[in-house]
Amino acid sequence: MKMSSFPLELSEGDRPMIRFMHVHKNYGHFSVIEDLNFDVAEGETVSIIGPSGSGKTTVLRVLMTLETISGGVVYIDGKPLTHMARNGVFVPADERHLRQMRSSIGMCFQHFNLFPHMTALENCMEGPVQVLGLSKREARDRCEDLLSLVGMIDKKDQHPSRLSGGQQQRVAIARALAMRPRVMLLDEVTSALDPEVIGEVTNVIRKLVTEHKLTMLMVTHQMGFARDISDRVCFFYGGKIEEEGVPDVLFGNPRRERTKHFLSAVKEAV
Structure with a gap:
């Protein structure tokens, strides 16, 4: 899509907290994210699962402005994150715009980084x-x-x-x-933890959702964590959402063969 086809700001009636609109991310000829259309509603907790190389971590890195995108637009609360309006047209966001937009986004990493x-x-x-x-x-x-x-x-x-x-x-x-922040990004926050302490972190995240009404987007390899904490789970494959749904349905009765194969392989590895 041409940049002129994207709205400079999303309307009040169609304003999720996070929106990826026709987003592409390429490294040379290799496509990591391919025409991704993806919304996260205000106050929603969404987990992204999928095999290595499926694009799930790149989604978080784009939201943290650690990666630029090759096409499309990302919006936060209706405002463009990756671009900014100048004279009524979109141009790539400058550092001032990125810094302003980042102020509403928090991130926790696998290795704490204290x-x-x-x-x-x-x-x-x-x-x-x-x-x-x-x-x-x-x-x-x-x-x-x-x-x-x-x-x-x-x-x-x-x-x-x-x-x-x-x-x-x-x-x-x-x-x-x-x-x-209004949006919290969690990148494998339980992967470096012993199994007995995963529950305490899960309880903290659940309390945050209840008390702070945060919008949360999480990448995880731990299916139990995703099932326990999420309103919705998205299975990424080949830079796209292959399948999504509420945890009980996606984990209990997946429709797509790639989803079934991935969940079966994860179960066997446990």
Whole structure:
């Protein structure tokens, strides 16, 4: 589609929190995402599953503006993320526009990425103070509330090396929330955790959905986690959504052969 075919802003009546509209992502002649049309509603929790190379992580990287796209447009709350309007036409987004749009998006990674020389509280305060310009007192109050929410207030003065994997992941979630995002992206947040602590992170995420009404998009290889936490699960294959549905239906009665094969292979690997 020509860029002139895309709306400069989505209308109020058709405004999901996330929209991929005819998005392509190519590396040379290799297509990672192919004509992707994909919505996530405000307050919805969606998991993306699929084999390696299916494009699922690229979706998150595009939303975090870590990757540019080769075609199409991505919208956040009705506003273009990947592009901006100039003189009534679309042009690629500049760094100022990307920085403004990123302020509504938070992300947690598989390996936590906490600053090792900072305490749990200091890790959470860094962004609000340095990026949002909050005073240290305001940031401390906000971050202590969030550490309480994720069950880590008693560890606020501990450095990451003194925390378990599950505890570090909960601090990382609080740190992302301290920036007050409307969209939370979770990239394999349970993959580096022992099975017995996955439940505690799942409980924290469920509480966030209830109390903060966040829109969440998660990539995971852990089917139990996806089934337990999601409103909708999307199976990606070849850079497209091969099949999607509510967890009980997609996992219990998949329609597509590729979905059946993938779920069977995952089950056998467990």
